[in-house]
Amino acid sequence: MSKLGALQAGSRHDLHIDISPDAPDESEVDRGEGAFGYAHSYESSSRYDGPGLRVVLFLSGCLLRCTYCHNPDTWHLKAGTYVSADHVLSRLADFAPALRSLDGGLTISGGEPMVQLAFTGRILAGAKQLGLHTAIETSGFLGDRADDKFLANLDLVLLDIKSGDPETYRRVTGRELAPTLRFAERLAAMNKPVWVRFTLVPGHTDDPANVASIAKFVGPMTNVEWVEIQPFHQLGAFKWKSMNLEYQHENTQAPTPELIKRVTGQFQEAGCHVR
């Protein structure tokens, strides 16, 4: 049993390693009640991860292995602090009046929030009781795990579609694309608001056909409010080095304004609102 700790204020750019060495493997299905879980850190004033001012809670655990991941220290549950959902919600309650007055709320990111589905669900339900807007940022890979009760406590899904071509998706994430598309279709069928996020990595995800297949898929979905193009950056490179992981992107450059313009145009031509 991991030792119960306190939620760490900080940043997604802080490096966390081996905080709970006896945590279970993240590939184990989360069948618990969600009273406890593993959290990397939280930020209290993001204006980037959903509408208004957000508290962003970063949970540990992810089954993907994106080659450009800027938070590889969130991959394993053992990198997170073992905390109770009640503790998380009591910290959140301190921020709730400000979040409500600034039309914001809670975004749970990671890692992948649906690795610890019950824990995430319990926090989302508590956030709704505090009167907060709720969101998760997810790859959608574990979308089949999300039951209707989980989705009912979600106001917005920030859905990372990392590639539209299955082969490219497999190459950059190590996993299959199909579950993400299936989850996106389910969210569209229930008219759940979605912001699609696409990380533009020159030489890896920028192929016009790859972008076009995402745009063609997302364009007709009226529940998709925004497509956000996220330019590749090197802010997470130091984590790969600190963790002795093989980093493929030493020489990958940030996308040029011309490339961003081309990709923006591809999404807009498909009928997407882009930012």
Ligand code: SF4
């Ligand atoms: S899904 Fe997110 S946290 Fe997981 S490997 Fe990819 S970028 Fe990293």
